[in-house]
Amino acid sequence: MTAAALAVLLVLLWVLSPPPVHAPASAPPRRARQDGAGPLEMAHLVEQLATVISSGAGPRQAWDALGRSLPAGELQDLARAAAAGSDLRRAAGERLGRTDMVCALSTALAVCERTGAPTTVMLQHLAEALRDLHDAAQARRSAFAGPRSTARILLVLPLAGLGLGMLLGGDPLRLLLTSSAGNLLGLTGLVLTGCGWWWMRRLIHRADPPRHHQVDPSVQLELIAGALDSGLPLSRAVAVVGAALPAGVQARALQRVAASLESGVPASLAGRALPAELAALARSVVLAEGTGADLSRVLRSAARDSRRGRARAAEVLAAQLAVRLVLPTGLALLPAFVALGIIPTVISLLGGTLTLASGTG
Structure with missing residues (x-):
C-alpha cells in the first residue's frame, strides 16, 4: 500500500508541477538564433x-x-534564397x-509587384502588424x-481522492x-473522469480555438489598403x-466580392459573401462611401483595432471559461x-475497524 500511495503522490506532483523552464545559456548563440525566429524577429527583418x-x-x-548581415539561422537562409x-x-x-x-510577407511583396504599390510603406505596415499580432x-x-x-488541476481530483484515502490508512485501491x-x-x-476531461477540453477548444x-x-x-494607395x-x-493569397476560403471570398463590386453590386450587399473574420472590410467600405473618408486609412484603422481588440476579447473569453469550468x-x-x-476509503476503513473488533472479542 505504501508503494501505491507513493506512486500516486509522484503522479500528483508531476501533474501539478509547472513545466520546466530551460535556460538557453547552454545553447550556442547561433543555434538559439536558428530556433528563435518568431514574429518579432520577422518584424525586424521586414523593417530592415x-x-x-x-x-x-x-x-x-x-x-x-x-543575407550577408544576418546571423546564421533560418532567417539568413530565407534571405539568401529570396536573393537567388x-x-x-x-x-x-x-x-x-x-x-x-512568411506567407504574409510573400503575399505583400506579390501585391506590390502586381499593383506598383510603394513597397516600403507596405512593408512598414506589415512589420507593425506582425508586432501587434505578437502582442495579441x-x-x-x-x-x-x-x-x-x-x-489541469481539477482533472487530478479523482486521483487525489485515491491518494488521500491511502494516506488516511485505508486501502481503496484494493477494494x-x-x-x-x-x-x-x-x-x-x-x-465520470473521462466525461469531465472531454467536457473541459471541449470548453477550452471553443473558447480558444486554434487558428489556421x-x-x-x-x-x-x-494589403488591400496598400493596393488602394x-x-x-x-x-x-x-x-x-x-x-x-494562398488558395483557400478567404482567397475565394475576396475574389467573389471583387467580381460583385466590378459588376456594380453595392458594397453593403457584396460584403455579405465575406467570412466573419473579414466583415470589417465591408463595414469599412460602407463607412468610407457614406462619409467620403480615405478608404485606405479606414481599412488600416480597422486592422489595428482588430488586432488590439483581441487582447480584451481574450480576457473576456478566459473569464467566461473559468466560470464554465464549474459545470x-x-x-x-x-x-x-x-x-x-471517498466511498472506497470509508468502506475500507469501516471494514478494518469491524474486523479488528471481531478479532478482539
Missing part, C-alpha cells in the same frame, strides 16, 4: 528590408544585403514555413493560462480492484489581394472524486 529598399535598392539586392529568386514560401525552413509570417498572441496565452491550469462493488465504483469514477489563417485577416486589410479602384484592389467540475469530476476516493 523596407529600409534597404527605400535607399534605392531592388528587392533582390535588398535580400542579398540582408526563390519563392519565399518554398524557401522557408520546415519550422518557419509552418507559420503565417502573448496576451491571449496569458489570459488563458489560468483557466488551463485550473482545468476497487478486488470486489464487485469496488469494480462498479471504479468504472463509474473512470467514466495563412494570412491574418487584419493583414489582408492592410497605388491608385487601383476597390474592386481591382480586392481582386489582386485575393489572387495573391464539469461539479457534475463529473467531484462525483468521480467521491466514487474513486
Whole structure:
C-alpha cells in the first residue's frame, strides 16, 4: 500500500508541477538564433528590408544585403534564397514555413509587384502588424493560462481522492480492484473522469480555438489598403489581394466580392459573401462611401483595432471559461472524486475497524 500511495503522490506532483523552464545559456548563440525566429524577429527583418529598399535598392539586392548581415539561422537562409529568386514560401525552413509570417510577407511583396504599390510603406505596415499580432498572441496565452491550469488541476481530483484515502490508512485501491462493488465504483469514477476531461477540453477548444489563417485577416486589410494607395479602384484592389493569397476560403471570398463590386453590386450587399473574420472590410467600405473618408486609412484603422481588440476579447473569453469550468467540475469530476476516493476509503476503513473488533472479542 505504501508503494501505491507513493506512486500516486509522484503522479500528483508531476501533474501539478509547472513545466520546466530551460535556460538557453547552454545553447550556442547561433543555434538559439536558428530556433528563435518568431514574429518579432520577422518584424525586424521586414523593417530592415523596407529600409534597404527605400535607399534605392531592388528587392533582390535588398535580400542579398540582408543575407550577408544576418546571423546564421533560418532567417539568413530565407534571405539568401529570396536573393537567388526563390519563392519565399518554398524557401522557408520546415519550422518557419509552418507559420503565417512568411506567407504574409510573400503575399505583400506579390501585391506590390502586381499593383506598383510603394513597397516600403507596405512593408512598414506589415512589420507593425506582425508586432501587434505578437502582442495579441502573448496576451491571449496569458489570459488563458489560468483557466488551463485550473482545468489541469481539477482533472487530478479523482486521483487525489485515491491518494488521500491511502494516506488516511485505508486501502481503496484494493477494494476497487478486488470486489464487485469496488469494480462498479471504479468504472463509474473512470467514466465520470473521462466525461469531465472531454467536457473541459471541449470548453477550452471553443473558447480558444486554434487558428489556421495563412494570412491574418487584419493583414489582408492592410494589403488591400496598400493596393488602394497605388491608385487601383476597390474592386481591382480586392481582386489582386485575393489572387495573391494562398488558395483557400478567404482567397475565394475576396475574389467573389471583387467580381460583385466590378459588376456594380453595392458594397453593403457584396460584403455579405465575406467570412466573419473579414466583415470589417465591408463595414469599412460602407463607412468610407457614406462619409467620403480615405478608404485606405479606414481599412488600416480597422486592422489595428482588430488586432488590439483581441487582447480584451481574450480576457473576456478566459473569464467566461473559468466560470464554465464549474459545470464539469461539479457534475463529473467531484462525483468521480467521491466514487474513486471517498466511498472506497470509508468502506475500507469501516471494514478494518469491524474486523479488528471481531478479532478482539
